[in-house]
Amino acid sequence: MGLKRRSFIITAITAATSAVLPQLALAAKKNEANKRVVVIGGGFAGATAAKYISMWSANTEVVMIERNAQFVSCPQSNLVLAGNRTLQQLTSDYRNLANIHGVKTVQAEVVDVNTQQQSVTLNDGTKISYDRLVLAPGLDFIYEQFPQLKNQQKVPHAWKAGPQTDLLHRQMMAMKQGGTIIMTVPAAPFKCPPGPYERACQIAFFLKHHNPTAKLIILDANADVISKKALFKAAWKQHYEGLIEYIPNSSIENVDIDNLTIETEFGQYKADVMNVIPTQKAGKVAEMAGVVNVDKRWCKVDFLSYESTAQSNIHVIGDAIHAKLPKSGHMANAQAKVCAAAISALFAGQKPEQEPVFNNTCYSFVTDKEAIHVAAVYRYNAEKKQMIAMPGSGVSDKSSVLEGRYADAWANNIWADTLK
Numbered sequence: 001m002g003l004k005r006r007s008f009i010i011t012a013i014t015a016a017t018s019a020v021l022p023q024l025a026l027a028a029k030k031n032e033a034n035k036r037v038v039v040i041g042g043g044f045a046g047a048t049a050a051k052y053i054s055m056w057s058a059n060t061e062v063v064m065i066e067r068n069a070q071f072v073s074c075p076q077s078n079l080v081l082a083g084n085r086t087l088q089q090l091t092s093d094y095r096n097l098a099n100i101h102g103v104k105t106v107q108a109e110v111v112d113v114n115t116q117q118q119s120v121t122l123n124d125g126t127k128i129s130y131d132r133l134v135l136a137p138g139l140d141f142i143y144e145q146f147p148q149l150k151n152q153q154k155v156p157h158a159w160k161a162g163p164q165t166d167l168l169h170r171q172m173m174a175m176k177q178g179g180t181i182i183m184t185v186p187a188a189p190f191k192c193p194p195g196p197y198e199r200a201c202q203i204a205f206f207l208k209h210h211n212p213t214a215k216l217i218i219l220d221a222n223a224d225v226i227s228k229k230a231l232f233k234a235a236w237k238q239h240y241e242g243l244i245e246y247i248p249n250s251s252i253e254n255v256d257i258d259n260l261t262i263e264t265e266f267g268q269y270k271a272d273v274m275n276v277i278p279t280q281k282a283g284k285v286a287e288m289a290g291v292v293n294v295d296k297r298w299c300k301v302d303f304l305s306y307e308s309t310a311q312s313n314i315h316v317i318g319d320a321i322h323a324k325l326p327k328s329g330h331m332a333n334a335q336a337k338v339c340a341a342a343i344s345a346l347f348a349g350q351k352p353e354q355e356p357v358f359n360n361t362c363y364s365f366v367t368d369k370e371a372i373h374v375a376a377v378y379r380y381n382a383e384k385k386q387m388i389a390m391p392g393s394g395v396s397d398k399s400s401v402l403e404g405r406y407a408d409a410w411a412n413n414i415w416a417d418t419l420k
């Protein structure tokens with residue numbers, strides 16, 4: 001692609017997209033750039049990739065396209081439900097990526113990817129070409145079985161932190177004394193394996209303090225709690241005895257959002273407040289790019305570069321990939337850095353690092369102050385072409401206030417590493 005065409009496209013972006021942040025300090029860098037990486041998504045994966053590609057790749061312009069004006073963290077969003085955090089505490093803007101790291105941040109929705117022309121189209125019609133594309137779109141929900149759950153305000157999923165989190169919190173506050181909250185857990189894999197069980201703790205914490213005759217029913221499509229099982233079950237017993245009824249193997253067979261009832265194989269359940277977490281798949285833009293190649297849901301990648309196995313010059317990171325790795329913010333951030341280093345190496349005509357190693361840590365709050373964690377180290381296995389968990393991975397002995405402080409420190413660090 002010629003530089004002439006590139007400058008035309010950049011002029012078009014600036015003219016057409018009002019949300020492009022001013023990039024005065026970047027003028028010099030832009031003129032020197034002879035390569036462009038477009039990153040779709042400004043979550044943990046995309047924002048980290050944009051920052052590190054910009055830091056590590058010479059003569060490279062990085063354009064990050066995100067539909068939302070602000071970053072809202074899913075980690076700690078369960079605490080908003082119980083009133084132990086506010087959404088404001090979990091919200092940041094993208095200013096530092098632009099001002100400190102020279103990323104061109106564009107607020108827009110990508111509506112098409114043309115792999116032949118190596119370009120993406122925004123919702124206002126602007127086309128942006130790329131040398132390499134990084135897809136970090138997170139997840140979308142699968143609504144085929146229960147279309148009534150789509151685009152409605154009665155039964156929030158609250159699985160993307162934001163207005164839905166606030167809605168569920170307000171519904172809990174307004175619920176009558178002695179009422180019933182039902183939450184459902186989809187069959188794995190889904191975003192944040194311990195997330196639903198942390199949510200159960202936070203909902204039960206709220207009930208204990210504001211509505212102690214009420215109860216929470218958890219309808220879990222899985223055979224048991226799928227993460228930190230012993231720790232969650234101990235917390236439910238220690239702190240929330242009598243408040244939580246946990247029913248495993250409970251896939252939804254029908255859901256009536258007008259009457260707030262759910263049917264499973266075991267019976268019909270009536271709620272006063274209902275939180276259905278739908279099954280999930282890679283964000284829709286991955287389908288547009290033709291990189292969804294596992295179970296019509298996930299994207300297979302080469303773990304040395306995160307390049308798609310279906311399309312060259314397209315990398316996929318974060319929740320959207322198919323991997324033996326948890327779908328967590330910590331993982332998304334780590335994968336983004338491996339991907340950024342690989343892109344920088346490839347641009348320099350070198351091979352990516354052949355033995356990447358990274359870790360995952362995931363904290364869950366079981367009360368307002370006490371937390372538990374799971375941690376693991378993953379190393380690339382050349383024979384299996386997979387990231388494999390190393391021996392020694394483990395979980396906390398018990399919940400504690402100290403781990404709660406570590407959880408806050410973890411969150412502050414990862415937000416800073418992703419966005420600052």
Ligand SMILES: Cc1cc2nc3c(=O)[nH]c(=O)nc-3n(C[C@H](O)[C@H](O)[C@H](O)COP(=O)(O)OP(=O)(O)OC[C@H]3O[C@@H](n4cnc5c(N)ncnc54)[C@H](O)[C@@H]3O)c2cc1C
Binds near residue numbers: 138159
């Ligand atoms: C309740 C809850 C609690 C959690 N707690 C933790 C925790 O304690 N620790 C942890 O590590 N992880 C946690 N997670 C998981 C973590 O939030 C995800 O794994 C992480 O957000 C994945 O990052 P991502 O960048 O892949 O996706 P996301 O963070 O979802 O970002 C994707 C971004 O892409 C944008 N996008 C998608 N399509 C387009 C498009 N076409 N055009 C423009 N923009 C687009 C979206 O708007 C979004 O901002 C939790 C999740 C939930 C739901």
